[in-house]
Amino acid sequence: MIYLTRRADFSASHYYHNPTFSPEENQRVFGKCCNLNGHGHNYSLEVTVKGEVDDKTGFVVDLKDLKEVIEREVTDAMDHRHLNKEVPEFRELIPTTENLAIVIWNRLQPRLRMAKLHRVRVYESEDLYADFYGEA
Amino acid sequence: MKAYLTRRYEFPASHRLHAESLSKAENQELYGKCNNPYGHGHNYGLYITLSGQVDPATGMVCNLADIDEFMKREVLSVFDHANLNELDAFRETVPTTENLCMEIEEMVRKGFTLAKLERVKIQETRKNSFAMLARSQNARKEMA
Numbered sequence: 001m002i003y004l005t006r007r008a009d010f011s012a013s014h015y016y017h018n019p020t021f022s023p024e025e026n027q028r029v030f031g032k033c034c035n036l037n038g039h040g041h042n043y044s045l046e047v048t049v050k051g052e053v054d055d056k057t058g059f060v061v062d063l064k065d066l067k068e069v070i071e072r073e074v075t076d077a078m079d080h081r082h083l084n085k086e087v088p089e090f091r092e093l094i095p096t097t098e099n100l101a102i103v104i105w106n107r108l109q110p111r112l113r114m115a116k117l118h119r120v121r122v123y124e125s126e127d128l129y130a131d132f133y134g135e136a
Numbered sequence: 137m138k139a140y141l142t143r144r145y146e147f148p149a150s151h152r153l154h155a156e157s158l159s160k161a162e163n164q165e166l167y168g169k170c171n172n173p174y175g176h177g178h179n180y181g182l183y184i185t186l187s188g189q190v191d192p193a194t195g196m197v198c199n200l201a202d203i204d205e206f207m208k209r210e211v212l213s214v215f216d217h218a219n220l221n222e223l224d225a226f227r228e229t230v231p232t233t234e235n236l237c238m239e240i241e242e243m244v245r246k247g248f249t250l251a252k253l254e255r256v257k258i259q260e261t262r263k264n265s266f267a268m269l270a271r272s273q274n275a276r277k278e279m280a
Contacts, residue, residue: 018193029194031201094195098139102190128200131140131185 002060003118005048008070010079013040014095017084038082043100044123045074047108049115061115073107097124101132109134140254141197142185143204147212150177151220151231175219180236181259182211183267184244186251198251206248211240233258233266245270 015038016030026034033039047070051060078087083095089103105120123129152175153167163171170176184207188197214223220231225239241256257267 016195020193029199096190096195098141098190098197099195101139102137127144129142130197131142132137133140135138 001050002053003048003050004060004063004115005046006063006066006070008045008047008075009042010045010075011040011042012078012081012083013038014083014090015039016094016096018094038084041124043078045070045104046119046121046123047104047117048119048121049112050118051115054114059114062113065113066115069108069111073111074104077107097122097128097130098132101130105132105134137190138187139190139197140185140187141251142183142255143200143207145182145184145207145212146179147182147216148177148179149215149218149220150175151226152176153230153232154221155230175221178260180215180233181265182240183255183257183259184253185255185257186248187254188251202250203248207244210247211243214243215240233260233264237266237268241268241270245272 015036016033017026017036018029021029047066049061049066053060081087083090083100087095087103089106090099093099093103101120101122104122105117108120109117117134120132121129152172153170154163155166158166184203186198186203190197215236220226220236223231225231226235229235237256237258240258241253244256245253253270253272255267255269257265259265
């Protein structure tokens with residue numbers, strides 16, 4: 001079994017706000033992240049796939065395919081965008097780093113050919129990242 | 137949905153690798169320049185990985201403010217700008233980064249209860265890092 005990781009970067013803005021919370025509760029839980037005009041990050045995404053090496057091609061995955069899927073599903077959809085306002089999943093869901101990893105998993109997983117998705121890692125900064133392995 | 141959150145902290149500290157049970161010559165042979173008498177220091181990078189269900193109300197495994205506050209109060213306050221050899225934890229054991237990992241793993245596993253500790257990694261320099269899975273649970277097969 002070989003694990004292969006592809007990286008992509010995107011910059012986006014977001015805010016954290018739960019409409020069922022009072023303003024005070026939003027402030028207490030989310031702190032400065034609940035400023036409704038949002039703030040932004042340079043995100044880094046690491047997509048790890050796994051599989052056996054194909055005898056004919058020597059590939060675990062066709063990187064060109066993987067790159068295209070990541071570009072279409074993540075970079076085109078999220079780069080230089082406001083996650084709360086422009087990514088449909090985040091109309092209801094709070095765009096935390098954890099939820100971003102889950103949303104990206106759900107976008108990539110059904111569209112990958114050959115290799116199996118192993119892990120989605122999203123860095124919000126060098127000092128913070130979230131991992132999702134598709135676990136319930 | 138279960139997710140994993142990793143937070144990085146940094147603290148400078150000094151140490152000297154020296155085992156009381158060994159002779160001067162054996163210590164020098166084993167630890168090399170790390171045995172120099174007055175110690176030396178590193179900017180340690182500390183990675184704490186926590187896991188848990190993502191809370192639908194907050195979108196979080198645990199609130200970053202809580203883990204940051206805990207780490208500052210209970211861990212960084214002990215090790216930041218410290219001489220590791222002076223600390224109680226290293227009276228009996230040598231302050232290698234392996235032992236430092238085990239010490240911090242125990243502090244976080246026992247002290248922080250708002251999410252499950254999965255892994256502790258310490259980067260001693262750009263060339264060396266040490267990691268361990270939290271001890272109270274079985275190692276997951278795949279954590280590539």
